[in-house]
Amino acid sequence: MTRWENYVASATKIIGAYQGSLPLHHFLKAFFKEHPYMGSRDRRWISQLVYHYYRLGDWARELSTAERLIAGTFLCEHTSTDLLKALKPEWDEQIALPVEEKAALLKLPVTATRIFPLLDELSPAIDADAFGLSFLQQPRLFIRVRNGRMDKVLKLLQEAAVPYEVLANSATVALPNGTKVETLLTEKSWYEIQDASSQQTGALFHPAPNQRWWDCCAASGGKSILLKDQQPNVQLLVSDVRRSILENLQQRFAAAGIKNYEARVADLTADRFPETMGQQRFDGIILDAPCSGSGTWGRTPESVSFFKREEITKYQQLQKRIAHNVIPFLKKGGSLIYITCSVFRQENEDLVKYIEENSELRQQEGGVIAGYGKGADTMFAVRLS
Numbered sequence: 335m336t337r338w339e340n341y342v343a344s345a346t347k348i349i350g351a352y353q354g355s356l357p358l359h360h361f362l363k364a365f366f367k368e369h370p371y372m373g374s375r376d377r378r379w380i381s382q383l384v385y386h387y388y389r390l391g392d393w394a395r396e397l398s399t400a401e402r403l404i405a406g407t408f409l410c411e412h413t414s415t416d417l418l419k420a421l422k423p424e425w426d427e428q429i430a431l432p433v434e435e436k437a438a439l440l441k442l443p444v445t446a447t448r449i450f451p452l453l454d455e456l457s458p459a460i461d462a463d464a465f466g467l468s469f470l471q472q473p474r475l476f477i478r479v480r481n482g483r484m485d486k487v488l489k490l491l492q493e494a495a496v497p498y499e500v501l502a503n504s505a506t507v508a509l510p511n512g513t514k515v516e517t518l519l520t521e522k523s524w525y526e527i528q529d530a531s532s533q534q535t536g537a538l539f540h541p542a543p544n545q546r547w548w549d550c551c552a553a554s555g556g557k558s559i560l561l562k563d564q565q566p567n568v569q570l571l572v573s574d575v576r577r578s579i580l581e582n583l584q585q586r587f588a589a590a591g592i593k594n595y596e597a598r599v600a601d602l603t604a605d606r607f608p609e610t611m612g613q614q615r616f617d618g619i620i621l622d623a624p625c626s627g628s629g630t631w632g633r634t635p636e637s638v639s640f641f642k643r644e645e646i647t648k649y650q651q652l653q654k655r656i657a658h659n660v661i662p663f664l665k666k667g668g669s670l671i672y673i674t675c676s677v678f679r680q681e682n683e684d685l686v687k688y689i690e691e692n693s694e695l696r697q698q699e700g701g702v703i704a705g706y707g708k709g710a711d712t713m714f715a716v717r718l719s
């Protein structure tokens with residue numbers, strides 16, 4: 335067997351063994367640990383083959399795994415690759431063609447419906463074709479540059495010859511996926527790694543000095559840092575059900591130079607949760623809800639193959655329960671920022687409808703934040719007041 339055939343054989347073995355119960359990158363890590371004779375170059379090629387395979391979603395399931403692996407590389411790559419050159423030179427010569435022309439060569443249509451099986455569940459504002467086809471492209475990495483440090487950051491990127499794009503808001507920088515940002519930009523307080531769409535949710539916050547805000551599903555604090563950067567004088571409470579993630583938040587806040595905040599572990603679905611909050615009320619609540627994460631599946635394309643439709647409704651029930659429990663803590667006239675990184679209507683517009691039907695809150699602004707087309711995640715964010 336040639337080296338390239340060996341790669342396809344290893345990738346086939348991985349796909350046969352992978353059942354989706356843990357993220358693919360963890361599974362790959364464990365697989366390579368068990369096969370220490372594979373060098374870093376081998377690991378890179380095999381991982382890429384496997385990722386391209388999952389980028390195809392439901393496309394052409396009738397093909398064998400090995401055929402799909404090679405077709406995945408053909409459809410997802412845009413410049414010549416040594417693997418295709420060795421195994422399918424006639425495709426490698428056509429690697430720069432647009433996807434429709436590649437589909438004609440493959441003699442199989444490549445459409446959004448064939449890639450993404452849950453298009454009928456999408457939020458209506460999402461362009462289903464563009465979203466489905468975006469899976470063939472690896473998303474980019476984004477940073478949010480803080481405190482006017484853009485010149486310094488760009489200088490370091492230029493010195494390291496890293497290609498970048500500064501987006502129109504002048505704070506977001508897009509980088510190639512896999513850029514070793516931490517090694518390049520060692521001054522941690524200058525930037526945050528944050529997807530472009532996630533950064534865009536901040537346009538809904540409008541915080542004023544001395545207001546009280548609560549980031550109730552804070553995780554490691556991406557939205558909270560965004561809020562504090564907009565208005566350092568907000569009084570901030572952060573909470574999450576996971577203690578460990580709040581420990582990450584504390585480290586991240588320290589690196590970002592954020593000191594004044596209160597953090598607590600809270601399960602927002604617990605029956606006794608409301609009484610633990612006492613009489614406090616907030617001018618703003620950020621509810622960045624636990625969700626399917628379907629807007630980020632471009633980064634974890636294996637999810638398209640393993641996610642079950644019924645799970646959408648389960649997330650919706652959880653979101654309703656959390657919304658119901660946090661809304662009473664909003665001051666009259668305050669803002670609830672409801673956010674998901676989901677593309678599904680049930681978790682997005684239907685949840686807003688539920689909130690409007692069960693409270694005095696009404697949607698003021700926001701909606702789908704489309705990330706497809708710019709190599710970013712797709713999110714949903716609205717401000718209700």
Ligand SMILES: C[S@@+](CC[C@H](N)C(=O)[O-])C[C@H]1O[C@@H](n2cnc3c(N)ncnc32)[C@H](O)[C@@H]1O
Nearest residue numbers: 551552553555556557575601602603622623624
């Ligand atoms: C989408 S993430 C939040 C991301 C975060 N806001 C950021 O910008 O990095 C949702 C968070 O909700 C938390 N969560 C899930 N169920 C919860 C519950 N019952 N009570 C409180 N938090 C919960 C999860 O632990 C997770 O960290």
